[in-house]
Structure formats: C-alpha cells, structure tokens
Amino acid sequence: MQIPEDIKALDEKIAKAKLLKQQEEPQSKHSDFSHLTMGLRLGVELASGTIVGAAIGYTLDEVFDFKYIMLLIFTIFGGCAGMLNAYRYIKSINTNEEKEGE
C-alpha cells in the first residue's frame, strides 16, 4: 500500500518533535518510588530463595525420611540462591545505568 504524501510529512514532523524532546529532557534520575520498588524486589528475591530451598528440603525429608538434614542443607542453599538472585539483580541495574550513561 502506498503511503500518502501528507502522512509521510506528518511522520517526519513527529520524528523531528520526538528528537527535539529527547534532546531537551535531562537524564532521568531514579525516583523514590523506583528505589522502594528495588528494595522490595531485593527483599522478595532474598526471601523467596530461602523459602523455596526450605520447601525442597522439607519435601525431601518427608519423602526419604532424612530426619530434617535436607531441610537444614537446602535452607542454606536457598539462602545462597536468594543472595545470588539479589546480586544478579543489582548487577543488572548497574549494567543498565552504565548503558544509559554511555
């Protein structure tokens, strides 16, 4: 389908306006709300790893009758997994900020 000339002109006008707006706007900073979201996500990541680890350990104990050894081991593994997830999240934020800065 052929695009009419006036639509093409409008498209160019919109692109120019968008470019101008981008140049005018200062670099966006993280708001307090986004900090709160980051904090909440970190908390959830830390807790969810531990809970999932404990749940796996408890299930293994119930099925194979390990006398709560698996619960202990997998809770520790879960805590580590939670920290790993939190670390990866922080790393991804830093990488994004570096990309924005370039």
Added chain:
Amino acid sequence: MSGPMEQFEIKKLVPIEIGGYDISFTNSALCMVLAATLVVSIFALCLRKRTLVPGVYQNIPESIYEFIYKIVLDNVGKEGLKYFSFIFTLSLFIASGNILGLFPYSFTFTSHLAAVGALSIFALLFNMIVGIRKKKWGYLRTFMPRGIPWPLAPLIIPIETISLLSKPFSLTVRLVANMTVGHIMLKIIAGFVAALGVCGVVPLFFDGCIIAFELFIAVLQAYIYTILSCIYLSDALHYH
C-alpha cells in the same frame, strides 16, 4: 459487617466432581473467564474499523500492543518477538484481572497464590522449553555456569536450581502480596465509613484516593510481571 478477608473466599458456583477431583466452576474461574472475555471484546470492538491513520478507538489496542512490543524488544531482543503473543496474552490477562478486581462484588483472582502461581509455573516451563529448544544440551549450563571449577559442582548445581525455581515464586509473591494488601486496606477503611457516621466522609475520601492508587498499582504490577517474564525469557535464550 463482613471481615476484610471474606472478599478472598472461593465460592463454588457450579459444583463439578470428576474421578474424586473437585473441579467446580468457582467465582475465581468466573472472573478469569470475564477478564479474558473483556480483553477480547474490547480489542474486537476497537479494531472493527481498521484504518491506516488510527482513530481514537483504534489507538487504544494499538498503543497497548506497541507498549508491550517495546518491552519485549528492549528486554529480550528481536529473537524474543517470536514469543510476543505469549507475553502479550499473559500481561493483558494479569492487567485485566487486577483491574476487574477493583469493581464492587467482583473477585480478584490475582490475589490467590494458586492462580498466579499456576501462571508463573506455566511461564517458567515455557521459558525452559524455549531454552532447551534453542540450546539443546547446552541449556544444562544454566545450572553450572562456565568458568566454575568442577569440584564446586555439588554446591553450585543446587544453588542454581533453587535460584531458577525461586523465580516464579518471587513473581507470584510480589503480585499476590500487592493485590491482597491493597484490597484489605480498602475494605478496612471502608468499614470506618459506616462506623463513623457523618465523620465517615474522611475515610470515604481516603478510600477514593486508595482506589485511584490501586488502579495505578494494578497496571504497575501487570507491567512488572511482564518485564520480569521478559527478563526470565531473555535468561533462557541468552544466558551463558
């Protein structure tokens, strides 16, 4: 007056039992059907007259489409566009469920661990299948990243497995907690409106503000759910 937790009770509308399993049609299932129907109806109505220059009604679905398209493109890349329809359906279903729950006499199915958990597990399985299809045996590298010495495998493999399995859990908890807390708060403050008589205008005003805030949270949580699903999909496609 009913308690603040009563709004989350599952009620059987059509009792069905097959082979000893209770698969009754509940108020939660009804709201899921309503949410899906609502989205399809709005899209069908708005896209009746499709023109090159979109009108007001055509702009609504097109903006939503472009918004989610951009999320997938930014977070997963061009490769992720193959799975756009899945992410699009998931986010619209969650968003409509969250918003539908704000209506009086409605039910928020996104406040239930079972409903959102099932969606998250489905999303995790989908990501795993996508990852396995793309990397074949190389997908197992997810559990043992490159550069880690083999003697550390007994420690790293369980940690990475739990890390993978905790992703749908954290997705679910975040959405469910936000929805549940918001609705409980609304109900408690609404309780004061009747109890305080004339002075009930003050909590009524607060309730109005909270409903506006909840509407924002409903959309925001659907957005976060979509972004995280995209990130997990990206991990399955590109990680290691």
